[in-house]
Amino acid sequence: MEWVNAVVQGILVGGLYALFAAGLSLIFGVMRLVNIAHGDLIVLSAYIALLTMQATGLDLMTNLIIVVPLMAVLGYALQRGLLNFTLGRDILPPLLVTFGLSIIIQNGLLSYFTADSRRLRSGALEVSSFPIGGGIDIGVLPLITFCIAVGVIALLQFVFYATPVGRAFRATSDDPEVARIMGIDNRHIFGLAMALSLAVVAIAGVFLGARTIFDPASGPARLLFGFEAVIIGGLGNLWGTLAGGIILGVAQAIGAQIHPGWQLLAGHIVFLIVLAVRPRGLFPRVEG
Amino acid sequence: MSEAARFRVTQSTRTSQVAAIVALAGIVVLAAVPWWGGRSEMLLLGQIFAYLALASLWNLLAGFTGLVSIGQQAYVGFGGYMLFAFAIFAGINPLLTIPIAGALGALVAIPVGMLVFRLSGAYFAIGTWVVAEVFRLSFAQVSALGGGSGNSLPAHVVRGMAPDRDMRDMLIYWAALAIALAVIGFVYAILRSRQGLALTAIRDSEPASESLGVNIWRTKFIVYVLSAGATAMVGALIFLQKLRISPDAAFSVNDWTAYVIFITVIGGIGRIEGPLIGTVVYFLLRELLSDLGPVYLMILGAVAIVVMLRAPRGIWGFVVERYGIELFPVQRRLHLEGAGGSPGMRRTGASAAGADAASPAKPE
Amino acid sequence: MPETVLQVSHLNAFYGQFQALFDVSLSVEAGEVLAIIGANGAGKSTLLKSIAGLMQVPARSVLFRGRPVGGLPANEVVKRGITLVPEGRRLFPSLSVEENLLIGGQLKRPGRWTLDEIYKLFPVLRDRRRVPATSLSGGQQQMCAIGRALMSNPEFIMFDEISLGLAPVIIKDIYAALPSVIAGGAGAIIVEQDITRALEVATRVICLQEGRISLEGRPRELDRATISAAYFGT
Numbered sequence: 001m002e003w004v005n006a007v008v009q010g011i012l013v014g015g016l017y018a019l020f021a022a023g024l025s026l027i028f029g030v031m032r033l034v035n036i037a038h039g040d041l042i043v044l045s046a047y048i049a050l051l052t053m054q055a056t057g058l059d060l061m062t063n064l065i066i067v068v069p070l071m072a073v074l075g076y077a078l079q080r081g082l083l084n085f086t087l088g089r090d091i092l093p094p095l096l097v098t099f100g101l102s103i104i105i106q107n108g109l110l111s112y113f114t115a116d117s118r119r120l121r122s123g124a125l126e127v128s129s130f131p132i133g134g135g136i137d138i139g140v141l142p143l144i145t146f147c148i149a150v151g152v153i154a155l156l157q158f159v160f161y162a163t164p165v166g167r168a169f170r171a172t173s174d175d176p177e178v179a180r181i182m183g184i185d186n187r188h189i190f191g192l193a194m195a196l197s198l199a200v201v202a203i204a205g206v207f208l209g210a211r212t213i214f215d216p217a218s219g220p221a222r223l224l225f226g227f228e229a230v231i232i233g234g235l236g237n238l239w240g241t242l243a244g245g246i247i248l249g250v251a252q253a254i255g256a257q258i259h260p261g262w263q264l265l266a267g268h269i270v271f272l273i274v275l276a277v278r279p280r281g282l283f284p285r286v287e288g
Numbered sequence: 289m290s291e292a293a294r295f296r297v298t299q300s301t302r303t304s305q306v307a308a309i310v311a312l313a314g315i316v317v318l319a320a321v322p323w324w325g326g327r328s329e330m331l332l333l334g335q336i337f338a339y340l341a342l343a344s345l346w347n348l349l350a351g352f353t354g355l356v357s358i359g360q361q362a363y364v365g366f367g368g369y370m371l372f373a374f375a376i377f378a379g380i381n382p383l384l385t386i387p388i389a390g391a392l393g394a395l396v397a398i399p400v401g402m403l404v405f406r407l408s409g410a411y412f413a414i415g416t417w418v419v420a421e422v423f424r425l426s427f428a429q430v431s432a433l434g435g436g437s438g439n440s441l442p443a444h445v446v447r448g449m450a451p452d453r454d455m456r457d458m459l460i461y462w463a464a465l466a467i468a469l470a471v472i473g474f475v476y477a478i479l480r481s482r483q484g485l486a487l488t489a490i491r492d493s494e495p496a497s498e499s500l501g502v503n504i505w506r507t508k509f510i511v512y513v514l515s516a517g518a519t520a521m522v523g524a525l526i527f528l529q530k531l532r533i534s535p536d537a538a539f540s541v542n543d544w545t546a547y548v549i550f551i552t553v554i555g556g557i558g559r560i561e562g563p564l565i566g567t568v569v570y571f572l573l574r575e576l577l578s579d580l581g582p583v584y585l586m587i588l589g590a591v592a593i594v595v596m597l598r599a600p601r602g603i604w605g606f607v608v609e610r611y612g613i614e615l616f617p618v619q620r621r622l623h624l625e626g627a628g629g630s631p632g633m634r635r636t637g638a639s640a641a642g643a644d645a646a647s648p649a650k651p652e
Numbered sequence: 653m654p655e656t657v658l659q660v661s662h663l664n665a666f667y668g669q670f671q672a673l674f675d676v677s678l679s680v681e682a683g684e685v686l687a688i689i690g691a692n693g694a695g696k697s698t699l700l701k702s703i704a705g706l707m708q709v710p711a712r713s714v715l716f717r718g719r720p721v722g723g724l725p726a727n728e729v730v731k732r733g734i735t736l737v738p739e740g741r742r743l744f745p746s747l748s749v750e751e752n753l754l755i756g757g758q759l760k761r762p763g764r765w766t767l768d769e770i771y772k773l774f775p776v777l778r779d780r781r782r783v784p785a786t787s788l789s790g791g792q793q794q795m796c797a798i799g800r801a802l803m804s805n806p807e808f809i810m811f812d813e814i815s816l817g818l819a820p821v822i823i824k825d826i827y828a829a830l831p832s833v834i835a836g837g838a839g840a841i842i843v844e845q846d847i848t849r850a851l852e853v854a855t856r857v858i859c860l861q862e863g864r865i866s867l868e869g870r871p872r873e874l875d876r877a878t879i880s881a882a883y884f885g886t
Binding site: 028085091101104108113122200262265268275276 | 306350354356395404406407409410411413414415417418419421422428429488541542543546549557578581582583586587590591593594596597600617
Binding site for chain 1: 698703706725726727729730731734735738742744745746751754755756758759764800804
């Protein structure tokens with residue numbers, strides 16, 4: 001029964017991983033940018049939530065109303081102020097600039113908040129759970145996180161496929177030059193895409209912080225989980241990313257069951273196996 | 289066609305010949321440090337040589353071959369652990385196992401390379417990072433090598449390296465100098481060779497070079513494996529200097545990738561001279577600013593960003609563009625004679641900073 | 653006195669170090685259809701791109717209705733009323749036929765072209781509006797590309813090699829629709845390799861040869877031999 005429980009918990013944490021991955025996948029889809037600082041931005045959101053919760057006394061969920069728009073604005077500014085200038089043919093500039101950004105964010109957080117681990121208080125949510133039989137308990141917070149992940153992905157799909165701005169995202173991703181002669185201002189579209197990505201990052205950060213302790217150096221691991229979820233699930237497919245997150249979560253949970261020190265390793269190894277046998281992922285989007 | 293112009297291809301220039309002489313003198317001076325310098329100088333220089341070697345290798349991968357890896361710490365740590373393994377399990381003199389660690393590093397890079405080469409661009413970069421994490425987590429599980437908290441080099445092995453401590457310091461120092469020179473020589477040799485020309489062709493245009501018969505995948509793979517081996521060798525040296533190893537130190541992305549990238553970017557990606565300058569600048573900044581702690585790192589990050597956006601060719605790139613100097617001549621010059629009368633000179637694109645050539649300007 | 657709608661003056665265009673256009677000057681009057689012919693690589697597409705804002709050129713080298721538009725970003729040029737139907741169609745593969753048309757109209761410039769009007773012009777597009785645009789046949793894609801350009805209700809429209817890769821009967825259909833497309837606009841430029849078609853529909857012809865204008869005149873005034881010489885530079 002412990003194994004079933006491990007799998008169930010793994011599925012639930014997969015939702016969180018899918019949240020990590022969704023923002024990453026979105027940005028790569030629209031502008032072929034991989035943001036090395038992605039994980040650090042998730043941790044930054046968690047710290048911002050810490051501050052706003054302390055300052056306003058709002059609870060975890062209500063606090064999203066502040067953090068999400070804040071990060072969205074930050075995303076737009078970041079894209080138009082810095083990252084737009086790195087885009088082009090060469091892969092080095094975006095990679096190195098976002099790497100530098102990662103270092104800056106981590107050390108900025110370290111200077112301001114010290115290396116102490118933190119946690120976001122969610123009150124009763126933290127400890128609530130309900131049994132579903134067979135001795136398995138489902139935590140309320142993990143369940144909420146999973147449901148929000150599904151909701152976020154559904155929302156992103158809707159934005160991409162049923163709204164004018166989503167149409168502009170897809171067109172710009174297909175052919176940035178022709179998109180411009182349609183009247184699309186690429187710089188603005190990329191800014192909007194990054195705003196959307198960081199909005200998702202904010203949600204991910206808040207639920208990360210509620211679920212586990214975090215410190216300034218927690219970012220890179222989140223980037224890796226998000227990245228692995230994207231690759232396992234398949235590029236260009238957000239629902240696939242959810243599947244990837246779940247597979248990763250389950251792999252880690254099973255690994256932890258076998259031996260506590262193997263949790264992370266199990267996840268990485270499953271990723272490498274998928275990379276070896278299905279390099280395009282399990283559910284890649286079929287190119288028209 | 290009796291009017292066909294004759295041509296010859298040359299590689300060295302006056303400046304590079306002068307530089308070679310200066311370099312030779314410099315090497316002699318450095319080799320003599322044990323006599324005119326003390327322990328701390330040797331330690332510092334040893335660190336400088338290690339970073340110089342790592343940066344040159346990363347430059348070869350990213351700047352010349354287009355393989356941007358942020359996981360080279362995997363091989364640094366691997367090399368270190370191999371050295372320690374030989375010392376702990378077999379008691380072999382570490383100075384002898386440095387090259388073996390390198391060879392093993394190259395060997396392990398083969399399956400790793402086959403995996404990560406399934407990814408490209410930025411995804412390749414993150415993939416290499418995942419591999420490094422796998423290495424870190426795996427070595428942390430090996431209790432015989434110290435597990436999560438690591439291990440020191442056994443005392444009897446340390447003593448067995450040389451008759452006394454001073455001699456030992458000298459041997460390690462000369463090993464560091466030799467390795468740094470070997471690595472730079474290796475990078476230079478590759479770039480002067482036909483492989484190097486192939487690399488530049490690939491960098492300028494993959495489709496074009498492929499149509500000319502260049503096997504892109506194999507060329508890149510060979511460079512990746514050889515670099516990994518050399519990196520592992522440097523890693524072995526680094527941890528020999530430290531006399532202690534642990535998973536977090538061995539596979540630290542900050543120590544072995546972030547700083548290395550900084551050095552290469554500031555100095556000049558795609559130029560052999562770049563890492564030389566970058567290393568000097570890095571250690572100067574470290575001397576001046578490291579007291580600031582995390583702020584120092586923020587400054588490094590900010591400087592790297594600014595350089596990447598404003599002066600993407602780094603300090604040395606700037607110098608080359610202004611003055612056309614090249615200390616390590618890899619650019620091939622085509623001298624045309626006959627037909628047109630006076631011997632003309634045209635430079636062919638064996639320069640590694642390929643983006644200026646005939647690429648269409650992207651309007652944006 | 654006919655009004656000059658588009659004026660290109662001493663235009664030089666570069667791709668990196670490679671010069672594609674040398675001191676090109678031309679003008680289009682209101683209601684004119686200018687055909688630009690020339691061999692591959694002569695610089696025809698480069699010329700259209702320079703006008704459309706896809707290349708960096710000095711501001712005053714392109715004047716539209718007397719105002720400089722050279723070097724403006726392409727999305728600004730469209731707002732001014734100049735639209736390009738790009739070479740090779742270049743529809744968005746991730747978008748359906750209808751979505752491609754809608755994207756064309758996203759600036760919401762006022763005018764007679766709406767989704768319904770486009771479907772009236774090219775009925776086959778209505779039948780296949782939901783399929784991915786790139787799964788259409790070559791001729792249908794060309795119709796979609798033209799429709800997409802029309803959705804921005806341009807004053808001045810440029811066609812880059814719309815007959816490329818299409819069967820003659822399809823080309824005939826598309827050119828049959830052209831007069832109603834161009835009518836009411838300020839003018840048009842058609843780039844063509846098919847010289848016969850170009851001469852049929854144009855009021856004036858320009859020939860480009862290796863980046864320079866080698867011939868200019870009205871279709872009726874030019875004979876085959878002159879055109880051939882200008883085309884090939886012999």
